[in-house]
Amino acid sequence: MKMKKKAVIITLLIGLSQYLWAQKIELVNRDWITQMSQNKSDTTYVINFWATWCKPCVEEIPHFEKLYATYKNQKVKVIMVSCDFKKQLETRVIPFVQNKKMETIVVFMNEPNPNNWIDKVDEKFTGAIPATLIINGSSNFRYFSEGETTYERLEQVIKPLIN
Amino acid sequence: MNKLFLSLLAAILMMASAFKTAENEGYKVGDVVTDFTLKNIDGKMVSLANYKKAKGFIVVFTCNHCPFSQAYEQRIIDLHQKYAAKGYPVVAINPNDKNRSPEDSYENMVIRAKDKKYPFAYLYDESQAIAKIYGATRTPHVFILSKIKGKNKVEYIGAIDDNSEEPKDVTEKYVENVLNALLAKKPIAKTNTKAIGCTIKWKK
Numbered sequence: 402m403k404m405k406k407k408a409v410i411i412t413l414l415i416g417l418s419q420y421l422w423a424q425k426i427e428l429v430n431r432d433w434i435t436q437m438s439q440n441k442s443d444t445t446y447v448i449n450f451w452a453t454w455c456k457p458c459v460e461e462i463p464h465f466e467k468l469y470a471t472y473k474n475q476k477v478k479v480i481m482v483s484c485d486f487k488k489q490l491e492t493r494v495i496p497f498v499q500n501k502k503m504e505t506i507v508v509f510m511n512e513p514n515p516n517n518w519i520d521k522v523d524e525k526f527t528g529a530i531p532a533t534l535i536i537n538g539s540s541n542f543r544y545f546s547e548g549e550t551t552y553e554r555l556e557q558v559i560k561p562l563i564n
Numbered sequence: 565m566n567k568l569f570l571s572l573l574a575a576i577l578m579m580a581s582a583f584k585t586a587e588n589e590g591y592k593v594g595d596v597v598t599d600f601t602l603k604n605i606d607g608k609m610v611s612l613a614n615y616k617k618a619k620g621f622i623v624v625f626t627c628n629h630c631p632f633s634q635a636y637e638q639r640i641i642d643l644h645q646k647y648a649a650k651g652y653p654v655v656a657i658n659p660n661d662k663n664r665s666p667e668d669s670y671e672n673m674v675i676r677a678k679d680k681k682y683p684f685a686y687l688y689d690e691s692q693a694i695a696k697i698y699g700a701t702r703t704p705h706v707f708i709l710s711k712i713k714g715k716n717k718v719e720y721i722g723a724i725d726d727n728s729e730e731p732k733d734v735t736e737k738y739v740e741n742v743l744n745a746l747l748a749k750k751p752i753a754k755t756n757t758k759a760i761g762c763t764i765k766w767k768k
Contacts, residue, residue, distance in 0.1 A: 454631040514726040519758040529702035529763040
């Protein structure tokens with residue numbers, strides 16, 4: 402009986418921790434992209450569009466994690482926008498983020514119709530992921546690239562913006 | 565004077581068209597496409613010219629492994645069932661490099677097409693030349709063509725509908741709307757749309 406109680410408490414605790422983790426993944430929409438595009442702050446935002454099912458995306462996550470770790474004391478924010486299916490947010494995206502111990506900011510694109518937001522990221526964005534947007538509002542800087550990237554490339558783009 | 569002007573104009577136009585090829589951005593709506601000859605899952609070579617009775621085509625760049633292609637697989641089959649008899653068959657093309665995506669090899673295409681009973685041609689763009697000429701970037705990526713005096717003109721480029729995840733929540737069937745407009749000889753309301761998809765796995 403005592404054992405059973407313990408098991409129940411442990412299960413509850415695991416459930417609670419997962420719930421707290423779940424809260425860490427903010428849902429964003431097309432207005433969020435507009436706000437990011439129009440922000441005037443001197444923070445450099447590195448925004449990557451990815452999904453757990455996308456192999457080249459998953460392969461380049463370490464570059465973004467390294468970028469975060471290297472520049473965390475400077476005005477650089479690395480945001481990973483998950484484009485997964487909504488029904489896989491709890492079952493796949495959150496466990497993935499936990500397992501990989503991702504420290505970058507992970508948000509979830511909560512728009513059922515991609516045609517409503519892809520053009521707001523960049524007109525050149527065809528919807529193929531991975532894709533990366535880098536913005537620095539105070540210097541009116543904007544960089545967009547569709548396809549895989551490298552750590553060196555990311556660093557090359559952000560370095561002039563942070564000094 | 566007039567002659568000089570004309571030759572200058574010709575030179576400028578030639579330079580402009582050279583630029584266009586250099587950019588290699590692929591087809592735009594209104595362009596006439598060149599035909600291709602690609603290997604089908606039954607081993608036979610297929611060209612658009614083989615479809616004598618077609619009024620046009622639903623060309624879909626797709627593949628085996630991509631979850632978005634899988635999410636749309638049944639809808640692509642349904643499109644063919646509904647529109648092939650009306651003159652617009654589906655022609656599916658897999659452009660992925662088998663080294664980068666082994667699931668998309670020709671052998672696996674044959675297996676998938678048999679398993680899912682594809683009623684349409686499923687062609688292998690092994691050199692990736694056709695995907696490049698079209699300007700396809702992701703799977704699935706649709707190009708609707710209409711046959712005008714023996715030439716195939718691009719009428720639409722984009723997504724199949726506005727909800728990849730939930731077929732029941734679709735509010736706009738982009739491809740069907742285009743086909744219905746073409747069949748009714750009415751203007752097409754939306755000629756370009758975008759969707760999230762898997763990047764084409766280009767050879768490295």
